[in-house]
Amino acid sequence: MASAKHCALRYLLICIPTLALALDNSSQRASSSISPPTRSAYAPRSALSEGYYNPLSNGGSMLTIVDGTFPPGQGEPLNIIISGNSDEAVLKDQETDGGLRNYWLSFDYAGECLGQHAGSEQAANLGDGNGVLNETDEIRYDYNDPQLGTCTETIQGGGHFRYWSQNGPGANSGAVFMASSYELPLTDGHDIVSNGYNLGRDWIIGNITQTNILTFNLTNSSTYSGTTSYGGYTYSTSVKYVSGLLNNTSVGINHNLTVMTSTSNATDGLVAVLEVKITEKPANSAVFLIPFFGWQLPPLLPLLFVTVLPLFSL
Secondary structure, eight states, rough: HHHHHHHHHHHHHHHHHHHHHHHHHHHHHHOSSSOOOOOOOOOOOOOOOSSOOOGGTTTTSOOETTTTTTSOBOBBBBEEOOOOTTTTTGGGGSSGGOOOHHHHHHEEESOOOGGGGOSOOOOEOOOOSSSSSSSEEEEEOOOTTTTTTTHHHHHHOOEEEEEEOOOOOOOOOEEEEEEEEEEEEEEGTOBTTHHHHHHHHHHHHHHHTTTOOOOOGTTOOOOEEEEEEEEEEEEEEEEEEESSSSBSSSSSBHHHHHHHHSSOOOOOEEEEEEEEEEEEOOOTEEEEOOOOOOGGSGHHHHHHHHHHHHHHHH
């Protein structure tokens, strides 16, 4: 009997990460109000000078789709693009091997508090042939604490962004489009602060370049560069602000009445385009990193008590 107990315990512990991922994925699907289409094999990524395709050229939009706005149909600006001309590894949505999530961490942004999504889902159409897709994830400022700092952001407010990859068969640039802003505390409903879309963008660029970005002085010729590091990977980022993708307007922008100021529209019409290169890697960059599943365990505790503990009472 002791052997059976140990086998059952070991089996459950081995399965916990898989079960947790399944539960998390199913909860995300359940919370989504816009169902993504089934993806087919994508065309090879195309090299192009800008590093992205303009979504407006193929029926897309540079504004997100937000349910329940007043008036209806308002969206939030996609005001940062990570160019598809960045290193291939950086564009992969993973934390290992210097991927996108490791790059977020290098400038103090991380996944949501304990893996629990605290905001509403938004969607976007990047004009790449995938149609309307829900956000890939929401990333928050981590207050210099990669493990729990995004819990602070969820409560106190701060910088955050949603993101999508332009990788469909109609416009496969590989670029990552980000809708960034700076939000109020949870007690204020996470509304966006005054000028919060422009500031949310520029404080991210400030973190990357260690520069105080003066939002009101920006033009479509403004450029910056900087170096960030995390997990043994060092990233060199070149930034240029471009016009022509977004309008300089408050019309159609979510929360526009409170975000616009006496001297600026809710969005200034500028998009920060980033080209990211990995300049340093760990000595052994193939080392396997054990994923952190701690945030996924609480939903499984009842299963643990029901399945395992009765065996020890036999």
